[in-house]
Amino acid sequence: MALTLPSRQGAHYIETDVVLVGAGIMSATLALLLSELDPSLRTLVIERRPGPAEESSNPWNNAGTGHAGLCELNYSVEQPDGTVDVSKAVKINEQFQLTRQLWTYLIEQGTLKDPKSFINSTAHLTFVTGDDHVAYMRSRWAAMQGNVLFDSMRYSESQTEIAEWSPLLIAGRDPATPVGCSYDPTGTDVDFGVLTKEYLRIVQARGGEVTYNFDVNDIKPAGKAWLIKANHTGGGHGLVVKAKKVFIGAGGYALQLLQRAGLPEANGYGLFPISGQFLTTSRRSITEAHHTKVYGKASVGAPPMSVPHLDARVINGDKYVLFGPFAGSSPKFLKSGSILDLPLSLRTHNIWPMLEVAKDNLPLVKYLVSQILLPPSQQLEALRQFYPNADLADWVMVTAGQRAQIIKKDEHGHGTLQFGTELVVGGGGSISGLLGASPGASTAAPIMLGLLEQCFAERLDDWRPTLAKIVPTWGKNLADDPTLAQHTMARTAEALGITPPQPR
Numbered sequence: 001m002a003l004t005l006p007s008r009q010g011a012h013y014i015e016t017d018v019v020l021v022g023a024g025i026m027s028a029t030l031a032l033l034l035s036e037l038d039p040s041l042r043t044l045v046i047e048r049r050p051g052p053a054e055e056s057s058n059p060w061n062n063a064g065t066g067h068a069g070l071c072e073l074n075y076s077v078e079q080p081d082g083t084v085d086v087s088k089a090v091k092i093n094e095q096f097q098l099t100r101q102l103w104t105y106l107i108e109q110g111t112l113k114d115p116k117s118f119i120n121s122t123a124h125l126t127f128v129t130g131d132d133h134v135a136y137m138r139s140r141w142a143a144m145q146g147n148v149l150f151d152s153m154r155y156s157e158s159q160t161e162i163a164e165w166s167p168l169l170i171a172g173r174d175p176a177t178p179v180g181c182s183y184d185p186t187g188t189d190v191d192f193g194v195l196t197k198e199y200l201r202i203v204q205a206r207g208g209e210v211t212y213n214f215d216v217n218d219i220k221p222a223g224k225a226w227l228i229k230a231n232h233t234g235g236g237h238g239l240v241v242k243a244k245k246v247f248i249g250a251g252g253y254a255l256q257l258l259q260r261a262g263l264p265e266a267n268g269y270g271l272f273p274i275s276g277q278f279l280t281t282s283r284r285s286i287t288e289a290h291h292t293k294v295y296g297k298a299s300v301g302a303p304p305m306s307v308p309h310l311d312a313r314v315i316n317g318d319k320y321v322l323f324g325p326f327a328g329s330s331p332k333f334l335k336s337g338s339i340l341d342l343p344l345s346l347r348t349h350n351i352w353p354m355l356e357v358a359k360d361n362l363p364l365v366k367y368l369v370s371q372i373l374l375p376p377s378q379q380l381e382a383l384r385q386f387y388p389n390a391d392l393a394d395w396v397m398v399t400a401g402q403r404a405q406i407i408k409k410d411e412h413g414h415g416t417l418q419f420g421t422e423l424v425v426g427g428g429g430s431i432s433g434l435l436g437a438s439p440g441a442s443t444a445a446p447i448m449l450g451l452l453e454q455c456f457a458e459r460l461d462d463w464r465p466t467l468a469k470i471v472p473t474w475g476k477n478l479a480d481d482p483t484l485a486q487h488t489m490a491r492t493a494e495a496l497g498i499t500p501p502q503p504r
């Protein structure tokens, strides 16, 4: 976009209500919610890339799983007594129900037109082999029984039945291998890139500004407001913006911007970058035979986001099957970032926690090194654990998005690696930023609702009636209210054209 703005000292100058740094799913969701809640609010999204959703929110850079706790074993934690704690899976599911309600509202209002362009029914399976893993799956299944959010799930240890759910998993497999598999037909595949673009299109149609090729490099307090400075990436005039509120949705670059803004709340954090790659195929014989997302169990030391999965995907309307991610190590905090990102992020307040994380997470470091060195024969071996008849000639390796996992000081001052997302809020709620990546895009709506509570508290009472229309169950626990849960899941499934709940 060409901003036609008054010039000050060789830079465009603009005053606005809210600046959102980054045009990924997080900023786009917040900008969209603000445009629903107060169309008169002036918003400006500033993005360093030439277009929206070019980093983690791009469909090629993430796995497109509508995370709902149906298949990801890192949300079902084995306890010392052999039972499985599924409370994380319940929480993720509750959050995803809020995201589904936002999409339903937009479809029902006619604001979003075609749900098929961004969400498709894709059953979520968890598949394991070997007696120990099967025993764990039985305990997980037992823990999920009776919870309305998992009412559509089935469980089997029969290769014949599993072959009906997902044939590629079983063809060519030794019939004597013990297998355990859960299957939930209500799972989804989501194109968060399409959603980001659609949200920003809606925001712009309502008068919000979105500007590309501007790299925000400085944020400073200016009285009760903030002064945001950005360079033009093509060498043109820079941009200076005065805004009452700032949200930093800059993905892996959010922490450095929070720290440059001088926020004490951002001290003590560091970032641990993890890159990823997927084996990808568009071969019709495979895309026509595989219609599910199948998650497995992580190897020892593997970070939770590196749990292997064999995914049917729809990307920009075309069908693919992806397998991975294979984790790797890169010092960049964004895919388009710099190899100096990690060294330049070291500060006196975070260098010790960072070193401690490397020391305390040796299995992770070892795992990352082993993944980088993984020869194609071992990549094929990993793929064949899911798809025994796979042939490497059908697949190409593509680079996925970059994750910048949070390192945080705990109460004893020790650095710990966190795999969730964290909203950092400062300046009395006038500035905030989002760190971390998991469960990520699927939970953008609840994360941004939480941001509204912290950063727009003074407006919340006025906005509650509209919010109740957008996300009717916000603040309620669906798991405790089976009637409301069933109604909500059926309503959103119908609006989004996806598989409705199938209670057993």
Ligand SMILES: Cc1cc2nc3c(=O)[nH]c(=O)nc-3n(C[C@H](O)[C@H](O)[C@H](O)COP(=O)(O)OP(=O)(O)OC[C@H]3O[C@@H](n4cnc5c(N)ncnc54)[C@H](O)[C@@H]3O)c2cc1C
Binding pocket: 021, 022, 023, 024, 025, 026, 027, 046, 047, 048, 049, 052, 053, 054, 055, 056, 057, 058, 061, 062, 063, 064, 065, 066, 067, 192, 214, 215, 216, 217, 249, 250, 251, 252, 253, 254, 257, 276, 325, 334, 400, 401, 402, 403, 434, 436, 437, 438, 439, 440, 441, 442, 443
């Ligand atoms: C390999 C992988 C798999 C994943 N799988 C899933 C999944 O299956 N399901 C799921 O829900 N989530 C998944 N995620 C997580 C999800 O992709 C992210 O949580 C989500 O996309 C983050 O959105 P965002 O808007 O915060 O960041 P991004 O999409 O990264 O957007 C940040 C934007 O900020 C811009 N920016 C950065 N610095 C500046 C600056 N200084 N000035 C201006 N602009 C700037 C960047 O260019 C970028 O466009 C996955 C992530 C990865 C990496």
